[in-house]
Amino acid sequence: MSDPTKKVSSIFSTLVLYVLASPIFALKAIGSFVRSYRTATLVRAGFLRCSACGRGNRLDVLVTCPRCSFAEFRSLALPCSECGYVPGFLSCTGCGASVRLP
Amino acid sequence: MSAVNFLSFETAQSILPLLTAAVLLPWEARLRRLTGERALAYEKRKRQPAELPPPMDNSAATLSRLDGSDAVVVGTSAGRPVRIKEEIAWRSGLFVGCSGAGKTRGVVGILKQLMHAMTTGKPCEIAVIDAKNETVDLIRQVVGGWLLTLPDAQKEWLRRHVRVFMFGRDCVTPLRPYDNLGSIFTDAYSAGFRTTVTVDAGTADYTDGTRHARAMFDRVMTDLRWPLSSPVAVRFFTDTAFQIFVASRVRDGHLRSFIQTMPITVPKGTAAAVCRRVDREMSDPHIRAAKGVPPAALDELLPAVEPGLTLARVGPDSVLTPTVAQELCLLRYFELLASVPTRSPKRPLLIVAEELAATVAGSPRLVLPITQLLRMSRSFGVALWALAQDFENAATVEMANAFALNARFVVAFQSREEAAWLAPHIPPDFAPGVSDAERKRAFLREMESLPPRSFFLWVKGMDLLRCQALEVPDPAVEFGRSAEELTEVFDREIGSRSTITLEKAEELIAAFEADVLGKRDVAPAPEPKARPTFSSMEDFLRHVEEEEEDGDV
Numbered sequence: 001m002s003d004p005t006k007k008v009s010s011i012f013s014t015l016v017l018y019v020l021a022s023p024i025f026a027l028k029a030i031g032s033f034v035r036s037y038r039t040a041t042l043v044r045a046g047f048l049r050c051s052a053c054g055r056g057n058r059l060d061v062l063v064t065c066p067r068c069s070f071a072e073f074r075s076l077a078l079p080c081s082e083c084g085y086v087p088g089f090l091s092c093t094g095c096g097a098s099v100r101l102p
Numbered sequence: 103m104s105a106v107n108f109l110s111f112e113t114a115q116s117i118l119p120l121l122t123a124a125v126l127l128p129w130e131a132r133l134r135r136l137t138g139e140r141a142l143a144y145e146k147r148k149r150q151p152a153e154l155p156p157p158m159d160n161s162a163a164t165l166s167r168l169d170g171s172d173a174v175v176v177g178t179s180a181g182r183p184v185r186i187k188e189e190i191a192w193r194s195g196l197f198v199g200c201s202g203a204g205k206t207r208g209v210v211g212i213l214k215q216l217m218h219a220m221t222t223g224k225p226c227e228i229a230v231i232d233a234k235n236e237t238v239d240l241i242r243q244v245v246g247g248w249l250l251t252l253p254d255a256q257k258e259w260l261r262r263h264v265r266v267f268m269f270g271r272d273c274v275t276p277l278r279p280y281d282n283l284g285s286i287f288t289d290a291y292s293a294g295f296r297t298t299v300t301v302d303a304g305t306a307d308y309t310d311g312t313r314h315a316r317a318m319f320d321r322v323m324t325d326l327r328w329p330l331s332s333p334v335a336v337r338f339f340t341d342t343a344f345q346i347f348v349a350s351r352v353r354d355g356h357l358r359s360f361i362q363t364m365p366i367t368v369p370k371g372t373a374a375a376v377c378r379r380v381d382r383e384m385s386d387p388h389i390r391a392a393k394g395v396p397p398a399a400l401d402e403l404l405p406a407v408e409p410g411l412t413l414a415r416v417g418p419d420s421v422l423t424p425t426v427a428q429e430l431c432l433l434r435y436f437e438l439l440a441s442v443p444t445r446s447p448k449r450p451l452l453i454v455a456e457e458l459a460a461t462v463a464g465s466p467r468l469v470l471p472i473t474q475l476l477r478m479s480r481s482f483g484v485a486l487w488a489l490a491q492d493f494e495n496a497a498t499v500e501m502a503n504a505f506a507l508n509a510r511f512v513v514a515f516q517s518r519e520e521a522a523w524l525a526p527h528i529p530p531d532f533a534p535g536v537s538d539a540e541r542k543r544a545f546l547r548e549m550e551s552l553p554p555r556s557f558f559l560w561v562k563g564m565d566l567l568r569c570q571a572l573e574v575p576d577p578a579v580e581f582g583r584s585a586e587e588l589t590e591v592f593d594r595e596i597g598s599r600s601t602i603t604l605e606k607a608e609e610l611i612a613a614f615e616a617d618v619l620g621k622r623d624v625a626p627a628p629e630p631k632a633r634p635t636f637s638s639m640e641d642f643l644r645h646v647e648e649e650e651e652d653g654d655v
Binding site: 046058060072073075078 | 126129130133134137138139140141144145
């Protein structure tokens with residue numbers, strides 16, 4: 001096979017792969033968008049209600065990252081500016097139960 | 103980079119996240135900025151004391167609810183007198199606060215009103231047990247001043263109804279250590295309790311054998327209604343003929359058996375140890391005068407005092423060592439508790455206990471009776487006012503809980519430790535509109551910074567009141583005489599009816615010992631009157647609970 005033919009077939013196969021993968025990309029994008037929207041809603045609200053005791057837990061505090069110890073004023077739901085760590089849950093200040101973060 | 107490479111899957115894998123981030127990053131940055139500002143503002147607010155909203159002014163309503171029949175004035179609140187009706191004042195209460203905050207003067211200011219009412223015929227009794235001497239000394243001056251200024255009828259009431267327990271330089275109040283006549287407890291229990299107090303409060307070590315020998319000796323003396331005597335103790339443990347004489351006089355068969363088998367069951371070393379301890383106890387002339395005079399002689403010597411005001415000055419001083427003071431204090435509590443079942447609720451008794459928690463910490467046996475007394479105080483018409491500096495740390499958990507549950511009111515002067523203990527009981531309207539944590543912090547701050555004579559009054563079921571204690575003038579200023587003169591008047595007119603001189607005591611002790619050890623001629627102990635007797639404190643408390651349930655009290 002000549003070089004131009006090789007190049008065309010390579011481009012064509014890449015495009016085919018894109019078309020085949022596009023639903024997955026779309027699903028991933030939708031999932032990512034939904035997660036981001038939930039996080040943004042939570043961050044804007046500033047508190048997270050515990051399902052066990054109903055107490056509202058403040059999110060906007062001085063946060064010390066448990067992974068890299070970087071301390072900054074931000075929402076607990078946002079990732080650490082230094083290492084990108086995002087906690088999966090926080091402890092309710094009222095009853096101590098773990099409350100999942102989106 | 104060629105178009106093919108640009109469009110390769112691997113490149114796409116890395117570019118897509120970058121594209122996503124390029125869209126989301128500004129949005130995230132905006133959120134970070136917003137939440138960062140909010141977090142910073144919150145943290146700054148947390149570090150500043152909360153600005154409390156102005157308290158609701160419920161004081162007028164509270165004052166009118168507290169007022170009632172036979173009310174006593176306990177202080178002022180915003181210039182208005184705080185009057186507490188009798189049904190609250192004559193219930194158990196707690197006065198807490200650090201030294202110098204104004205507890206003693208505050209309590210004496212209230213007691214003056216109650217004592218004055220007693221002199222005009224109000225049927226009630228007050229017993230003050232002072233492990234610091236400060237309260238009783240102040241009351242002695244006040245009563246001394248009254249003996250100079252009040253009308254004759256009231257002066258006569260004071261002479262007949264005021265009694266004092268004290269150890270002066272030249273005189274003491276006889277203690278009658280083995281006089282169980284008229285008590286509701288069996289001789290065995292009373293003697294056992296006395297032995298325990300002597301052993302626990304004393305500095306001498308007691309082995310198991312020594313303690314048992316001492317307990318049996320105390321039981322014999324109680325059975326015979328004899329006083330404590332070192333020569334008698336020595337003869338009792340060493341002289342067989344004397345043992346036979348004593349055995350012929352005791353009523354209790356078990357004691358007779360013990361005496362008869364003493365040469366076998368009590369080793370000489372143990373007997374010697376008990377005699378040494380008794381001798382050490384009686385070597386102090388004041389203790390010998392207090393414990394060594396036979397009750398039979400005291401019955402004739404001292405006039406009968408009708409119930410009224412009893413002052414127990416049982417704090418350590420130049421005459422009383424801390425050990426003896428502790429023993430006297432505990433015995434006084436025991437006597438009062440033992441008298442509770444014989445009381446009529448129509449003649450209420452108020453017990454004012456200075457440093458109760460610290461005293462009871464030295465003898466845990468008192469915890470149960472006192473907590474039960476708190477619980478049943480209304481049934482017997484007995485109220486217990488406890489004054490304490492460091493109640494939370496000194497009191498046992500049981501006693502602290504008993505007071506928290508059963509005290510009708512709490513008077514809290516400036517303190518730190520008690521603020522933390524009281525904070526859970528402060529009603530929510532103390533600082534409305536703030537969180538529990540901020541309310542507690544606000545109360546702690548206020549308690550710590552209370553000026554002298556200021557206090558919080560909390561009557562259960564009512565709002566907290568910030569008050570100022572009564573202005574109690576110095577008795578020397580009030581009556582125009584020095585403190586020493588007023589005390590001398592008290593000691594002369596009232597103390598002399600409750601105390602005997604050391605000289606007289608020695609005379610009576612010598613006569614008793616001559617009769618017992620020499621002539622063996624001493625009157626037998628009178629037969630106790632038939633009445634229910636209890637063999638232990640638990641037995642007594644069970645009986646009281648049953649009576650309460652039956653509604654017989």
